[in-house]
Amino acid sequence: MRQKPNAAGLIAALDTPDAARAEGWAAAVAPHVGLVKVGLELFCAAGPGVVGRIARHRPVFLDLKFHDIPNTVAGAVRSVCADRAAAPAMLTLHGGGGAAMIEAARRAAEDTLGAARPAILAVTVLTSFTAAALAETGVAGGPAQQVLRLARLALAAGADGLVCSPQEVSRLRDAFGGAPLLVVPGIRPAGSAAGDQARIATPEETAAMGADWLVVGRPITGADDPAAAAAAIAASLPR
Template sequence: MNSELNERVMVALDVDDRKKALEIAKQLQGSGCWVKVGLELYSIAGTEIVRELKQMGFRVFLDLKLHDIPNTVKRTVAVLANCGADLLTIHCSGGYPMMAESVETAKAASTSENGLKLVGITVLTSLDEERLHNELGVGRDLKEQVLKLAELGQSAGLAGVVASAQEARELRAQCGPDFLLITPGIRPAGSETQDQARTLTPREAIEAGSSYIVVGRPITRAENPREALEHLWD
């Protein structure tokens, strides 16, 4: 097992059952990976699941994709600032004031030096070029939209962004070496893409410049999640 590589994996605990999430986490405990708590699990288990996962030794990526008027988002960030999560997502498309005010709120509300950091959602990996234009009415090319939103997020003080690994190389060149690039839509070689439209393998994503990769079903739905994690880089 390559623990150094595992530290760059965020396992998405996208289940609707707290007990099931903790069972999967127990199998992954000590491997070095992060865990991601998304809307599905958070809706049933709340901030308590974050605290439980932190007690198990995990770093926690709280993926709530906050998107609302600036005051609502920053007040929510204030509530979440000390729940134990290491990273929290907000939508870059919420605009500069929403992001900048939320960053300042997270800094002010955090009680530890290594407090909650915010990362921005650029373009969801379930979207492709056609849907971006025809359904959402965005005039820019998909990659241009991702880069523009990342630029806006970085200027607002975000620690990084979430984007497809297919945009990672250009994002790394634009945003520099210290900006976090978190890439979902990762599928091991030979696995199904399911509802993801823009995917790469784990090694391809890291080589492209990803800081962290998000992997869900290929690990969480495996008969042995720990073994699936260990073979992720095969």
């Protein structure tokens, strides 16, 4: 397992239920990105086999955000790692699932794939959440405080990294240094619509804060030329 780039890398999010479209996007953006993301929409529509097909173009960031009892999550991790040739490079689960769940996920990945296991990433607070939305769920103190709380728990339990919004990257680097992988959605190039994202920043800003991987979806896949859009974002990142 080694998914830490030398400089901020780009992940293209293939968010569509259409497997053929996702494969076309993956082929088009492959020269410009380090990984491609398969999320719930594509995975549920096309089934687990789509991961292997997408992985022919670029390593896969499998963003399924597992959140269940430890035994169930361990079983799910074993399932997505069962085919070594189609195993993801990175895999998400919710930090809110607790230490035992995170520990079980990491053990299952190691038992199945050994050193070739995917990086285990804990999702902290979704980028669509504002302080008010988080408070509605019973969590006080705002996103930044909750992100730090879940980050400490997840890293102590064996997570390799974290998924956070751009607004928390600097705080996490200050708290934990350069070791954890920081994978950051909520990236919007200047002039792009925010959509349903609440805590956002530009690619250049997020890279400068210390992010390892920037996850970009609609600004790439919604462009007239996804390959050119990916190339432009990649070219804007520091090297």
